[in-house]
Amino acid sequence: MIFRKLFGGAREAEAGAAIAVVRNVTIGRSVRLDPLAWRRLGPEARFRLDHDVLTVTAQGRIDLGADGFVHRFYTDDHLMLQVVSPDADGRGAQDFTLFLPWSSAWPPDARARRVWADRLRAPAFEDEGLPAFRRYWFGDADAIQEPVSFWEDVYDDRSGRHARRIYQTCMLFARDLPGEGRELLLAIAMEPEGGDLTHEVMVGIPLDIGEFEA
Template sequence: MFKRLFGGNDPAPAANRLAEVRNITIGRTVSLDPLAWRRLGEETVFSLDRDVLNISAQGSIALDSGQHVHRFYTDDHVMLQAMSDDAEGRESYDFSLFVPWTSAYPPGERERRIWRDRLSDPVFHGAAEELPDYPRYWFAESDAVQPPVTLWETVWDDRAATMPWSKIFQTCMLYARDLAGGRELMLALEMQPQDASGKTGETTHEIMVGIPLEMAEFSA
């Protein structure tokens, strides 16, 4: 999936309507098949206490390649993600589900630099976050230091809105580890939000743990 996220660009302009990916958009509910994560057994750290998601916000990322990333959020920051070749999400693929793991406010530039260095290494050592080690999924073909990916995400919290709720500049890297029952994902990122007025919010460091989803494992 995320291998196409090799670069970011400015946020896409507001469309007349928000994308719908397999009928998913703000205000809809998504039903999940719990076997999607239960099949990973006790090896996985991924956990979700429900099989229905109430979508209250959605984001979009326009890639230099012309492809689009569509993200759908619950109030407690569970994220369903899809790729597509169009802004409307008509042809979608590469689905994944992420839950938040940790969130922190770096106190200064030194901590931000340490975080970026961690995101540049071929393996993310997760002991400090009570996580296992994760090999890099993006740029997995190389063991060299690799700067993380940067991108802009435009986020909406109202389907009828004419302007987005916020834009978020992200510096991120995707990791994955193979388990007996499938693959577990981990997304580590620095987020710098900007509200509709252009005011920049506090920088945060986030970790999300996820799983790939098959098309048959969710519906709206």
């Protein structure tokens, strides 16, 4: 995966800015996971992780306006803990997911970019080695649905003095597993300031608030 290479195009953040500490999670801290969060999903799950401690080395923030904020915590092996909150400091955090990288590619031409854009709009998504995932955002009401676009500010230290910006267009898909399990798929067209466009697929799981701690 190439997430670290994508964190290019550094710019100065606003004076006095500082990154949030969300449920005690921030750069330089470790997050301990309950491995039952993915082991209970059974052999059909594609999400597999061989360790239960994450060391956070980068942190992102997405401002969704009236829809709140997304806080992302990255590791050197490209795992991403994502938290959705109505407020910028994450105090009202209410949605938690954990994603690992599945595939990453640079589109070779305009046709490949168009094909990817069509895949993001479709009601289902498939990738090599994966079963079909149904669109989770917006449901299946319309055969074609526009994906979501936003800028993410990414920080490599806790001072918040430097932000690296990445423009993303993405769609979230999901599939139900036996019992009450659910697996997620995040498909992204990702372009950092001053960098190259890539197509990313991440596989994830929802986390309960008691399934991780820092």
